[in-house]
Amino acid sequence: MAMASLRREGRRFAAPLISSQPITAIRSSLIAEEQAPLGIRSISTQVVRNRMKSVKNIQKITKAMKMVAASKLRAIQTRAENSRGLWQPFTALLGDAPSVDAKKNVIVTISSDKGLCGGINSTSVKISKAIHKLTAGPEKETKYVILGEKAKAQLIRDSKKDIELSITELQKNPLNYTQVSVLADDILKNVEYDALRIIFNKFHSVVSFLPTMSTVLSPEVVEREAESGGKLGDLDSYEIEGGETKGEILQNLAEFQFSCVLFNAVLENACSEQGARMSAMDSSSRNAGEMLDRLTLTYNRTRQASITTELIEIISGASALEG
Amino acid sequence: MTLNLCVLTPNRIVWDSEVKEIILSTNSGQIGVLPNHAPIATAVDIGILRIRLNDQWLTMALMGGFARIGNNEITVLVNDAEKGSDIDPQEAQQTLEIAEANLRKAEGRRQIIEANLALRRARARVEAINGIS
Numbered sequence: 001m002a003m004a005s006l007r008r009e010g011r012r013f014a015a016p017l018i019s020s021q022p023i024t025a026i027r028s029s030l031i032a033e034e035q036a037p038l039g040i041r042s043i044s045t046q047v048v049r050n051r052m053k054s055v056k057n058i059q060k061i062t063k064a065m066k067m068v069a070a071s072k073l074r075a076i077q078t079r080a081e082n083s084r085g086l087w088q089p090f091t092a093l094l095g096d097a098p099s100v101d102a103k104k105n106v107i108v109t110i111s112s113d114k115g116l117c118g119g120i121n122s123t124s125v126k127i128s129k130a131i132h133k134l135t136a137g138p139e140k141e142t143k144y145v146i147l148g149e150k151a152k153a154q155l156i157r158d159s160k161k162d163i164e165l166s167i168t169e170l171q172k173n174p175l176n177y178t179q180v181s182v183l184a185d186d187i188l189k190n191v192e193y194d195a196l197r198i199i200f201n202k203f204h205s206v207v208s209f210l211p212t213m214s215t216v217l218s219p220e221v222v223e224r225e226a227e228s229g230g231k232l233g234d235l236d237s238y239e240i241e242g243g244e245t246k247g248e249i250l251q252n253l254a255e256f257q258f259s260c261v262l263f264n265a266v267l268e269n270a271c272s273e274q275g276a277r278m279s280a281m282d283s284s285s286r287n288a289g290e291m292l293d294r295l296t297l298t299y300n301r302t303r304q305a306s307i308t309t310e311l312i313e314i315i316s317g318a319s320a321l322e323g
Numbered sequence: 324m325t326l327n328l329c330v331l332t333p334n335r336i337v338w339d340s341e342v343k344e345i346i347l348s349t350n351s352g353q354i355g356v357l358p359n360h361a362p363i364a365t366a367v368d369i370g371i372l373r374i375r376l377n378d379q380w381l382t383m384a385l386m387g388g389f390a391r392i393g394n395n396e397i398t399v400l401v402n403d404a405e406k407g408s409d410i411d412p413q414e415a416q417q418t419l420e421i422a423e424a425n426l427r428k429a430e431g432r433r434q435i436i437e438a439n440l441a442l443r444r445a446r447a448r449v450e451a452i453n454g455i456s
Contacts, residue, residue, distance in 0.1 A: 086333055249364070
């Protein structure tokens with residue numbers, strides 16, 4: 001009866017170990033563990049204790065990563081909010097026209113360099129691919145410009161020929177406008193475009209980041225649309241001064257608009273990355289905590305089982321001696 | 324009838340309140356803006372912006388950008404802006420001298436252009452301080 005209950009114990013603590021949230025380092029030893037209980041008398045408490053120690057370490061690390069992400073988020077958040085005011089006048093002047101029909105589209109995807117930040121990079125890539133499909137068609141071409149390692153890794157697999165330019169390691173130096181305007185210049189020089197669509201994750205709050213697309217139109221398209229009326233038609237009511245020709249001003253305006261919008265997009269994406277990392281690390285600390293609770297129960301059961309085994313041996317040995 | 328002026332840079336909002344009149348430097352000269360000005364969109368050069376509030380003039384150094392003047396709303400977007408009162412005269416003077424020295428040393432078209440821009444920026448800052456007095 002004692003042996004039967006021990007075997008039942010063995011199977012009982014094999015099951016919860018496997019059904020808990022797997023943390024990869026532990027998974028392989030879990031599988032090895034599964035074959036152990038049947039036929040072996042007890043699992044040593046040492047093994048369970050080692051596993052508990054490693055889960056506790058993981059919990060500490062993820063908790064620390066969450067704190068780091070929280071402090072980085074605070075630093076970047078004020079800057080992102082300040083830069084929001086920058087592109088609003090452009091929208092007021094030129095309107096936001098996501099549905100403009102343009103021959104050459106360039107999709108600028110902004111992503112992070114480091115991982116462990118939840119699903120924001122995958123959503124950006126998914127949306128970029130969807131927009132690529134939407135804007136594809138006869139005589140139209142769509143190209144990618146990629147900022148950030150993660151999107152590059154994902155897009156390079158199936159759209160390698162469509163990638164025009166890819167830039168990584170953006171966040172090595174703290175972001176500032178001059179750096180981004182140089183980047184914007186680079187992009188504008190190397191890529192022909194009628195419409196630039198920037199895809200990034202807009203930071204609404206610490207738990208909500210929505211993928212957003214901003215459109216910047218090239219000056220020729222702006223002229224064309226201005227003639228056809230609508231929001232851009234109001235542009236003509238403004239006298240344009242300060243340069244040789246209206247076209248030159250519009251060109252400068254478009255470049256300035258692009259670099260402002262890009263700056264804001266990069267900052268917002270960085271905020272969203274830190275926020276997503278915070279929540280991802282928070283849920284993994286919580287999972288580690290739950291796993292630790294279950295392992296503690298297992299540990300106690302193992303310990304009691306081994307004590308029971310010893311007692312049984314002693315008692316049966318003693319009763320055998322007595323005869 | 325007052326104008327509402329907003330001066331924005333990528334990093335922060337420098338000015339956001341009502342003014343009586345402003346004088347803006349553009350590529351084609353200085354323009355003065357009074358209430359009920361016609362709508363106009365213009366490029367702003369590296370130079371100074373003068374703001375008048377109730378007979379008192381304030382200067383600001385702007386480092387190039389755009390301005391949009393709508394119905395009594397002026398929005399100026401620049402790469403960088405500094406209020407005249409925030410600039411240290413000594414430091415501005417030194418920056419000007421360093422910029423001039425760099426321009427003399429510069430070789431190659433690109434360096435000359437950059438040195439020129441730096442010089443104009445430094446000069447704008449010095450003018451902003453002198454403009455108040």
